[in-house]
Structures are given as C-alpha cells and as structure tokens.
Amino acid sequence: MKRARIIYNPTSGREAFQKELPEVLKKLEQAGYETSTHATTGEGDATEAARTAVERRYDIVIAAGGDGTINEVVNGLAEQEFRPKLGIIPVGTTNDFARAIRVSRNIQKAVDIIVEGHTRRLDIGRVNEDQYFINIAGGGKITELTYEVPSKLKTMLGQLAYYIKGIEMLPFFRPTRVKIQYNDEVIDDEIMMFLLSNSNSVGGFEKLAPDAKLDDGYFDLLILKKTNIADFVLIASMALRGNHINSDKIIYAKTNSVTIETEDKMQLNIDGEYGGLLPGKFVNLYQHIEFFVPENFQ
C-alpha cells in the first residue's frame, strides 16, 4: 500500500482545511493510500515534518497551507536524495505556487488532482547553500511589505491586507545600491527591487514574468531600476497586463545563476516570507521536485 503524509498548517488561510480533513482522508484512502497527518506548530516545523517523512519513506507528501507552508515542505525535501512526490492543497491567503501549477483552491478538487496521479518534475531555486524557494526570491524595500503584514491580519483580511500595508509602505519607498551578476552581465546600480521568478504568477500578478516556465531550468530575472513613485505606480499598472517588460526602467532576462551583493542592508524575501539578509547566490535546480499537477497542465 502507498503511504501519504499530509503536512498541514492549521492556522493557514481561514482555517478551512481542518473541517474538510475527514473527507480528504476518505478520498485518499479510497484511492489506495494509507494516510497520516502532521499539523504544523510554528515556523520551521513543516520543514522538519518533511524531513521525517523522507526518513520514514512515505511515497508521497501532501502540503496543505499557503505558499509559506509549501516553501517549508520543499525545504525539507530538497536536500534529500530520495524525494517523495509532492501534492499541494492550497489553503493560504496567497497561493501563488498553486495558481502557477493550476491546482484548484477548492480543497476537494485539489485532492482529486493528487488522486488522479499526474505528476511533473519542476524546477526550484536554491539561495546560497541551504535555502530553497518554489516561486520567487526578491529584494528591495518594496518587497518587504509581504512579511510586514501580521499573520492574523492576513487571515482576517486575506489579500486586502497586502494592499493596506502597501499604502503604508509608500513613505519608505527608496532604492538600494546593488551589484548583480548573471550570464555575462554585471549591473552595478541603484535599484528599487529585484525578483527572481520560477513561475509567471507572483503576488496576484499573472504576467509579472511572462516568459517564466516552471521546468526549463531558468529563472526570470526582473530588475526595477531607480524610479519615483509616479513611475512605480505606472509600471505596476503595466505589470497587470505584462507590459512592464517594455519599460526602460525594467531589466528582464533569463538566467540559471545570479549573484547579488549590496552595499546597504537588503532583506531577502523568499516565497513571500523573510529569508535573511543578502548577499546571495541563486541557482536554479532543474526539475528537482516531482509535483502532482492537473492532467491538462502545460
């Protein structure tokens, strides 16, 4: 019998998962899985739980939570030689990665995708030696708003919380001097932010990195050069349609390895959570994790 370990964040999103858990277990058991669950207790616990699942040789791991939980589970799997297949049940306030792999926000439909059993090997990113990301890494003052929003506020207000915090952030809008090396390029300049994206779905923007593919071995690197607030708002509105890449304030490139150094302190944002301070070396790990995806996933 195949064995499935469900790692879920009981505080994630609007705490809906627990109510549906009996139905989730029933579906998996009907599909021939022996199931067991682990409710996470706080930061880092999903990583530990994923490591334990590897040690105990589970066939599949299912991460139920927001992007933060999926990121933690991937961090537990990424460095292992044997990596169980990973199913996603998106129940967070932001579910960028689930959106990118077309996994439904409906819990039962997400379970159906796992039960149907179609998988794809997808890239993930590594920062320095021991941190991994599934969707995005970024830096710059403006990217700091995602983890400045307290979790409670996120649960209550969902996506809206980011916008409220975004408005509060405007007075702190300022550039940082960086040295970015990728391919044969060196950029030594003041920038507002940089993003290294694995998918094209980031922070609710569906076309932020329009050329990004999850399994091509490359990141899409987006750099926003120094701008004023008016230009930033203009470029952000262009980004909703994917037109921002034509702006002369944007550098957009494909690369599988990037080094970023900063003069001032620059915080790193990994999959929407605080990821320590730069400098950082970012490497794309080609098709490193096998995910359950819908049958028609392109």
Ligand SMILES: Nc1ncnc2c1ncn2[C@@H]1O[C@H](COP(=O)(O)OP(=O)(O)OP(=O)(O)O)[C@@H](O)[C@H]1O
């Ligand atoms: N029992 C818990 N109590 C408090 N925090 C927890 C608990 N379990 C996990 N966490 C932390 O919550 C963080 C964020 O959770 P998660 O991503 O699942 O949901 P979210 O905050 O609703 O959504 P998102 O991160 O997508 O905005 C995780 O990275 C983890 O560190």
